[in-house]
Amino acid sequence: xxxxxxxxxxxxxxxxxxxxxxxxxxxxxxxxxxxxxxxxxxxxxxxxxxxxxxxxxxxxxxxxxxxxxxxxxxxxxxxxxxxxxxxxxxxxxxxxxxxxxxxxxxxxxxxxxxxxxxxxxxxxxxxxxxxxxxxxxxxxxxxxxxxxxxxxxxxxxxxxxxxxxxxxxxxxxxxxxxxxxxxxxxxxxxxxxxxxxxxxxxxxxxxxxxxxxxxxxxxxxxxxxxxxxxxxxxxxxxxxxxxxxxxxxxxxxxxxxxxxxxxxxxxxxxxxxxxxxxxxxxxxxxxxxxxxxxxxxxxx
Numbered sequence: 001x002x003x004x005x006x007x008x009x010x011x012x013x014x015x016x017x018x019x020x021x022x023x024x025x026x027x028x029x030x031x032x033x034x035x036x037x038x039x040x041x042x043x044x045x046x047x048x049x050x051x052x053x054x055x056x057x058x059x060x061x062x063x064x065x066x067x068x069x070x071x072x073x074x075x076x077x078x079x080x081x082x083x084x085x086x087x088x089x090x091x092x093x094x095x096x097x098x099x100x101x102x103x104x105x106x107x108x109x110x111x112x113x114x115x116x117x118x119x120x121x122x123x124x125x126x127x128x129x130x131x132x133x134x135x136x137x138x139x140x141x142x143x144x145x146x147x148x149x150x151x152x153x154x155x156x157x158x159x160x161x162x163x164x165x166x167x168x169x170x171x172x173x174x175x176x177x178x179x180x181x182x183x184x185x186x187x188x189x190x191x192x193x194x195x196x197x198x199x200x201x202x203x204x205x206x207x208x209x210x211x212x213x214x215x216x217x218x219x220x221x222x223x224x225x226x227x228x229x230x231x232x233x234x235x236x237x238x239x240x241x242x243x244x245x246x247x248x249x250x251x252x253x254x255x256x257x258x259x260x261x262x263x264x265x266x267x268x269x270x271x272x273x274x275x276x277x278x279x280x281x282x283x284x285x286x287x288x289x290x291x292x293x294x295x296x297x298x299x300x
Contacts, residue, residue: 009235009238009239012231012235013235013239013244013247014247014250016228016231016232016235017247017248017250017251017254018254018258019223019224019227019228020224020228020248020251020254020255021097021250021251021252021253021254021255021256021257021258022224022254022255022258023220023224023225024084024085024088024093024096024097024255024259025093025255025258025259025262025263026216026217026219026220026224027084027085027088027089027216027220028085028088028089028093028259028263029212029216030209030213030216030217031206031209031210031211031213032206032207032208032209032213032217033086033089033197033205033206033207034081034082034083034084034085034086034088034089035082035086035190035193035194035197035205035207036206036207036208036209037081037085037217037220038078038081038082038085038186038190039187039190039191039207040209040217040221041081041217041220041221041225042078042183042184042186042187042190042221043187043221044217044218044220044221044222045179045183045221045222045225045226046180046183046184046187047221048221048222048226049176049179049180049183049226050180052176052226053176053180056176058174058176058177060176060177060180062173062177062181067181067184069169070169070173070178070181070182070185071181071182071184071185071188072185073162073165073166073169073182073185074181074182074183074184074185074186074187074188074189075185075186075188075189075192076158076161076162076165076189077158077162077182077185077186077189078185078186078187078189078190078193079155079158079189079193080155080158080159080162081155081186082155082190082193082197083151083152083154083155083158084096084100084152084155084159086148086151086155087099087148087149087151087152087155088148090145090147090148090151091142091145091147091148091149091152092145092148092259092263092266092267092269093255093256093259093263093267094256094259094260094267094269094273094277095138095142095145095148095149095152095269096148096152096155097251097252097255097256097259098138098152098252098256098273098276098277098280099149099151099152099153099155099156100152100155100156100159100251100252101156101249101252101277101280101281101284102131102135102153102156102280102284103156103159103160103163104160104249104284104287105127105128105131105156105280105283105284106156106157106159106160107160107163107164108124108127108128108287109124109128110157110160110161110164111164114164115164123287123290124287127283127286127287127290128283130279130280130282130283131279131280131283133276133279134275134276134277134278134279134280134283135149135153135276135280136276137272137273137275137276137279138272138273138276138277140272140276141269141270141271141272141273141276142269142270142272142273166182175229175230175233176230179226179229179230183225194207232244249281249284249285252277252281253281256277
């Protein structure tokens with residue numbers, strides 16, 4: 001059996017990445033708060049996973065000792081989503097997505113600290129300077145969005161933390177089981193976060209969807225959460241983890257393009273903002289390339 005990727009596999013991969021970029025647009029279309037978006041996204045996603053498990057006759061019950069760490073990681077994911085959607089709601093989509101693109105930067109520093117398996121490399125420090133300069137431009141030219149930028153950066157740190165922890169346990173369970181308990185943890189985390197959201201957020205505590213919100217949230221939960229996650233697992237059988245990780249860095253680019261096409265001038269930013277965004281994206285895209293070149297040189 002040939003597992004090498006075909007032309008349509010590349011299209012599938014970038015279609016999935018474009019879907020990831022589309023999630024923030026759906027969140028922005030709803031009238032509910034960012035916490036409400038995350039709360040109902042997880043409820044609807046859990047419902048979808050449960051139906052799939054029934055159809056496939058997949059057992060979802062595991063011991064609490066095994067489930068709790070997965071649910072804890074899901075709670076971190078929920079807080080990341082609250083910040084991700086919240087950043088867009090108090091600023092705009094472009095700001096939130098540029099902040100999201102700093103996730104790899106934070107991972108390069110957090111992973112050595114958490115896993116204690118490698119030292120910080122010169123490449124990471126060098127490219128980290130690009131990110132810092134890029135964020136300077138973003139803050140400098142879009143200072144009126146400083147609150148949204150701050151929330152977005154907190155969300156990027158949480159996304160980094162989620163990725164590091166998830167990588168350690170992802171292979172222990174089937175994708176469906178892993179996703180079920182992560183979404184369950186995200187739901188619990190969302191509920192526990194309500195009091196903090198009420199006191200610290202600048203958004204109204206609008207939890208219940210109305211009208212078309214139900215449509216956007218259903219698409220978000222099933223079409224942009226359950227489907228792409230399970231599809232990405234299949235694509236990992238065709239592509240290396242390196243190639244997929246590199247490709248997923250295109251999510252902010254696709255998201256910003258889609259946001260501009262849908263919302264128009266509302267998403268138009270200053271030239272300085274785009275200079276900062278490009279610097280961040282260049283550092284993100286260069287990191288795995290330079291890292292691989294360094295590894296190859298070390299083997300010679």
